[in-house]
Amino acid sequence: MPSTRPSRKQFLAHCAQLAACGGLALLGSPLAACHRQGTRTATPGSRNAEPDIRPAGRPRAGIDPDFEPGYVSLHRSGELKRRGDELWARMARCRLCPRECGTARLAGAKGECGASADLRIASYHPHFGEERSLVGRGGSGTVFFSHCNLRCVFCINWPINHDGQGENHDIEELATMMLHLQDQGCHNINVVTPTHYAAHILRGLDRAAARGLRLPVVYNTSGWERADVLPLLDGVVDIYLPDFKYSDPAMAHRYSSGARSYPEVTSGALVEMQRQVGTARPAADGLMYRGLMIRHLVLPNDVSGTKGVVEWIAQHLPLDTYVNLMSQYRPAHRAREFPALARAITRREFELAVQWARQAGLTRLDIQGG
Numbered sequence: 292m293p294s295t296r297p298s299r300k301q302f303l304a305h306c307a308q309l310a311a312c313g314g315l316a317l318l319g320s321p322l323a324a325c326h327r328q329g330t331r332t333a334t335p336g337s338r339n340a341e342p343d344i345r346p347a348g349r350p351r352a353g354i355d356p357d358f359e360p361g362y363v364s365l366h367r368s369g370e371l372k373r374r375g376d377e378l379w380a381r382m383a384r385c386r387l388c389p390r391e392c393g394t395a396r397l398a399g400a401k402g403e404c405g406a407s408a409d410l411r412i413a414s415y416h417p418h419f420g421e422e423r424s425l426v427g428r429g430g431s432g433t434v435f436f437s438h439c440n441l442r443c444v445f446c447i448n449w450p451i452n453h454d455g456q457g458e459n460h461d462i463e464e465l466a467t468m469m470l471h472l473q474d475q476g477c478h479n480i481n482v483v484t485p486t487h488y489a490a491h492i493l494r495g496l497d498r499a500a501a502r503g504l505r506l507p508v509v510y511n512t513s514g515w516e517r518a519d520v521l522p523l524l525d526g527v528v529d530i531y532l533p534d535f536k537y538s539d540p541a542m543a544h545r546y547s548s549g550a551r552s553y554p555e556v557t558s559g560a561l562v563e564m565q566r567q568v569g570t571a572r573p574a575a576d577g578l579m580y581r582g583l584m585i586r587h588l589v590l591p592n593d594v595s596g597t598k599g600v601v602e603w604i605a606q607h608l609p610l611d612t613y614v615n616l617m618s619q620y621r622p623a624h625r626a627r628e629f630p631a632l633a634r635a636i637t638r639r640e641f642e643l644a645v646q647w648a649r650q651a652g653l654t655r656l657d658i659q660g661g
């Protein structure tokens with residue numbers, strides 16, 4: 292079978308052309324017609340001769356020029372590489388996520404998440420559908436990783452997360468994607484569903500930092516993160532963007548592939564994330580550079596246990612913690628097989644969720660659709 296994976300040369304040419312076009316970088320999509328030519332320049336400080344794809348004259352990034360993310364100093368000291376290597380070694384008998392399936396990913400096996408050691412990415416592009424302080428004017432620089440360790444039955448991205456849609460790439464290509472997003476004027480690098488690729492992401496950041504990446508990193512996760520992995524992200528991640536999906540272990544077990552530990556593990560993870568980055572507050576330019584931003588999708592028939600979620604946050608985190616209460620649930624993937632999840636939420640259900648959050652004392656609610 293001939294490989295459908297683009298060669299390294301094709302990939303870099305693809306990036307350069309897209310950079311010159313200023314268009315979306317959807318991997319595997321046909322190249323848009325483009326009449327301008329990107330230029331390749333060597334990047335000062337690069338540890339190898341990898342060409343940069345930054346076109347001449349393009350602004351580096353739409354962020355505060357005085358901002359320096361923590362991973363840059365970790366890169367300079369060699370600590371970022373060391374942590375990436377440590378996470379990489381954990382894939383020998385993988386325990387990167389709470390499933391602890393012990394898969395020999397480095398030997399080529401695929402874990403319960405669907406991932407082997409091969410880095411698989413569905414797409415990368417400026418995204419304008421995230422929270423306002425992440426989107427700004429230039430968009431959030433999202434990298435969508437294929438596969439997922441949580442595997443919810445109602446997953447809206449199931450072709451990517453469950454079926455593994457995407458293409459394989461190496462670490463240098465991941466770094467190139469991040470730099471391309473910076474060149475497009477994105478305000479951050481938003482790694483979506485990152486948990487099973489934490490090692491690849493740290494190695495990619497190490498390479499990208501060497502080549503000039505300076506954007507804050509958003510860790511866009513289900514929240515189901517191991518307590519012994521998060522400390523390795525301390526100083527690397529600038530903004531944690533976790534879900535807090537359920538307060539009831541039985542619901543997590545039923546609808547997220549047996550993840551009964553979700554409420555306990557995720558609540559512990561949120562405390563650690565808060566310790567690392569603190570409360571999220573936008574800067575004077577309206578952009579978020581640091582902090583914890585929690586998302587909670589209200590599910591029908593109180594599957595999400597919203598009262599328990601918001602009360603836990605109010606009792607264990609600052610009352611001005613940013614909490615995005617989301618109302619947009621629609622049945623997707625296998626949700627219609629489960630009567631409790633087979634419909635959208637009602638207006639009354641969402642009003643109750645907002646009421647519970649306010650009664651709990653939360654003061655920084657972002658109420659979508661309310």
Ligand code: SF4
Nearest residue numbers: 385388392402404487
């Ligand atoms: S990240 Fe994947 S392979 Fe590793 S423990 Fe979790 S499910 Fe298993």
